[in-house]
Amino acid sequence: MDQPLQWVGIDVSKATLDVYLRPSGQSFQAKNQASGMIELIEQLQSFKIGQVILEATGGLELEVAQALQDQGLAISIINPRQARKFAKASGKLAKTDRIDAAVLAHFGQAMQPAVTVLASANEQALQETVTRRCQLVEMLTAEKNRQSSLRGRMRQDVNDHVEWLEKRIRELDDEIEQLSQAHDQWRSQLALLTSVPGIGKVIATTLIAALPELGKVSDKRISTLVGVAPLNRDSGKYRGSRTIWDGRANVRAALYMGALVAVRHIPVLKAFYSRLVSQGKAKKVALTACMHKLLRILNTMIRDGKPWQPPTLATEED
Known part of the structure; x- marks a missing residue:
């Protein structure tokens, strides 16, 4: 048997x-x-x-x-x-x-959960370097916030640490650049992503390193992985507000920064954001919806291997 x-x-x-x-x-x-x-x-x-x-x-x-x-x-x-x-x-x-x-x-x-495919040694190196950069950026922000409340020797100590952090972040930027350029697929993806208004090298590299599924799964799946898909909270006749839940916080943080710029420079997202706000949506909710739409655009670009093309206004209703 x-x-x-x-x-x-x-x-x-x-x-x-x-x-x-x-x-x-x-x-x-x-x-x-x-x-x-x-x-x-x-x-x-x-x-x-x-x-x-x-x-x-x-x-x-x-x-x-x-x-x-x-x-x-x-x-x-x-x-x-x-x-x-x-x-x-x-x-x-x-x-x-x-x-x-x-x-x-x-x-x-x-x-029967989805199978996890572990990253290669090169992918792990890129992920770890990007993660370390994020950690140092958080430390840098915290130290700069402390500067104004300190005096004398302690303030100088914070200033020295700020200087070291800024130097180390620049060094990590160079390492990330070398790692991403050493891989043909990453180099191609980086070029595609950075062609989108609002997506700079840091955001693009974060997406490549922390979201390897980009371009390989459906829009619905990628939105769930990142945590920008609105989820229902209904019971009986009750209809709760849709909320985002879970997902990859580091990717979501990078996407948030990209969306802040994109809603000013991508006409379809600008119109979409303005319409939501005019309907009474909170600005943060409207921006989250724009993050969702931007992620879908990026997913399609990587999947099809096509360069950035401004979406038509018809896409706004998708």
Whole structure:
């Protein structure tokens, strides 16, 4: 008889990997190091694996996920919030590493989440560099806000730090430029994206690094991934306001900055924004709608490989 498909949940901690297989109910633990990953793969080879489910745990999950993907196994890295809500919905209120692994396996079997394709070494390098630049920019903003409230030696200390941060950000800009230009596909995408009013190199590189799905999935899917798709909140006769939820905050922040410029320089977005505001929409809500529309434009451009063309006013009604 053919073996039944097994759904594997792996709870990743700094020291260990707790593994649970469903529906067989087998479980074991391995060390979160090279020898433990070899043991894990050897154990799984005796089963017919449907999918391996892991939680995003600040990067701790990436090494084992990469090792499993290299062995040809389908993996899915999910948001911990999804797993916890699923656990509560299925009556699993207690929380241990073994229980968490079992919940992940159950989630995989019941929900069959989309397969996660991990970035290549070059993609990871670009993502990490862009992420680090964002972190330094946030630190720079915080330090500049402190300058006016400080005096004497402490103010000079902040000034020195500001100077260092600005220098380091310029260095990271050079690194990002080198990384993005070294890859033919990225170079082509960068040229397409930066042709759009409001999309500069920083925003374009953030999109390439943090949203590799751009141009590869539907408009609806890309909007959900970023977190700019308006979601219904209805129940019975009640009709709640549509809200955005979840998504990739770093991409959304970059897109927000691009939309601020785009609504002034892209006629169709300018008209769309003005119409929403004239209908009584809050300016932030109107701008979010423009972010949604701009993202769809960018997704289409990358998908079709066509340079920027100003959309017609008819697109406003899409």
